[in-house]
Amino acid sequence: MYYNFIRTPAIVKTGAGILGDIDNLLHVSHLYFSDKVLITQEFLYSVYKDSLERNVFCKVVFVKGGCVDEASVIMEQCKEIDGLLIAFGGGSVLDIVKYCADKMDKPYINIPSALSNDAVYSCVARLNQNGKKKSFGVQPPIGLIVDFDVIRQSPKTLIYAGVADLVSNLSALQDWKLAYHVNHEPINEMAFMLSRQSVVPLFKYTEQDLFSDEFLFELTNGLIVSGLSMIVCGTTRVTSGAEHLISHAIDEYFPERSSIHGLQVGWAHEIINRKYREHGNAEYDISEYFKRMGLDKVIEEHVKWHENEFEQLVPYAIRVRKRFTILNLL
Numbered sequence: 221m222y223y224n225f226i227r228t229p230a231i232v233k234t235g236a237g238i239l240g241d242i243d244n245l246l247h248v249s250h251l252y253f254s255d256k257v258l259i260t261q262e263f264l265y266s267v268y269k270d271s272l273e274r275n276v277f278c279k280v281v282f283v284k285g286g287c288v289d290e291a292s293v294i295m296e297q298c299k300e301i302d303g304l305l306i307a308f309g310g311g312s313v314l315d316i317v318k319y320c321a322d323k324m325d326k327p328y329i330n331i332p333s334a335l336s337n338d339a340v341y342s343c344v345a346r347l348n349q350n351g352k353k354k355s356f357g358v359q360p361p362i363g364l365i366v367d368f369d370v371i372r373q374s375p376k377t378l379i380y381a382g383v384a385d386l387v388s389n390l391s392a393l394q395d396w397k398l399a400y401h402v403n404h405e406p407i408n409e410m411a412f413m414l415s416r417q418s419v420v421p422l423f424k425y426t427e428q429d430l431f432s433d434e435f436l437f438e439l440t441n442g443l444i445v446s447g448l449s450m451i452v453c454g455t456t457r458v459t460s461g462a463e464h465l466i467s468h469a470i471d472e473y474f475p476e477r478s479s480i481h482g483l484q485v486g487w488a489h490e491i492i493n494r495k496y497r498e499h500g501n502a503e504y505d506i507s508e509y510f511k512r513m514g515l516d517k518v519i520e521e522h523v524k525w526h527e528n529e530f531e532q533l534v535p536y537a538i539r540v541r542k543r544f545t546i547l548n549l550l
């Protein structure tokens with residue numbers, strides 16, 4: 221085989237007030253399905269009922285989300301339907317739908333209600349199994365529809381988490397380079413470039429832009445391109461480095477002190493860059509960017525760890541996953 225065959229989304233639509241226009245957006249993208257099942261949370265459905273009901277669904281399935289145990293119930297309700305699954309909700313809803321769609325080999329699209337992490341477009345579903353978060357490899361969605369008016373209703377903290385998770389690609393890429401220099405770990409330059417380019421446009425904005433269509437457009441498409449970089453790479457190496465290991469260590473070993481994924485990742489990223497990487501902030505000044513966006517305050521408010529506890533987390537982080545990062549050199 222001379223080429224990598226990768227699946228790219230058949231539809232990506234962003235804009236304000238497009239939740240009521242799903243049928244038409246699929247139609248103009250030449251995506252025709254006899255039946256469509258909407259899978260969402262009851263609360264979200266009640267909030268966006270008017271817009272959602274402007275589309276035709278053969279069934280609406282309500283889920284809690286986040287837990288693998290729920291999958292059998294969802295699959296039972298969808299198994300007779302030969303059509304498209306539409307996931308509308310936060311990461312926990314998208315992840316359970318991804319998992320079910322993959323198991324049933326059905327196409328699905330994601331309509332995120334928040335942009336809190338790169339789960340919006342990825343080949344990994346993070347779900348609880350026996351009380352612990354686990355990663356499951358899945359097929360990515362055939363597309364994404366993002367209504368900025370819905371995202372603007374989500375907590376500001378979640379948008380910040382999405383920004384920090386995406387920006388952390390820069391840290392992951394530095395770890396990949398380090399692994400190349402120290403261990404000759406090969407680098408897929410195509411994946412590397414996609415991951416990098418998904419982040420760069422965010423650096424021209426400030427805190428005032430957070431809810432603007434322009435910024436949300438960059439964030440959405442950045443998360444999609446970041447997801448594509450993982451698909452091209454075939455692993456999460458391209459978007460997940462030392463900062464993710466620290467965050468996973470907190471979730472796994474100190475769950476009572478854990479917080480939102482993207483914010484924990486951002487906390488670790490900023491410390492690693494400022495304290496441990498030689499020339500860490502040379503190209504993109506992460507500390508300055510976090511201040512400019514107001515991310516520093518949000519992280520301080522939500523992440524209940526002090527900088528001087530960082531080194532205590534390192535031995536746990538190294539154990540989480542066998543991946544060479546700067547933590548191995550501390």
Ligand SMILES: [Zn+2]
Nearest residue numbers: 337338385485
């Ligand atoms: Zn992440």
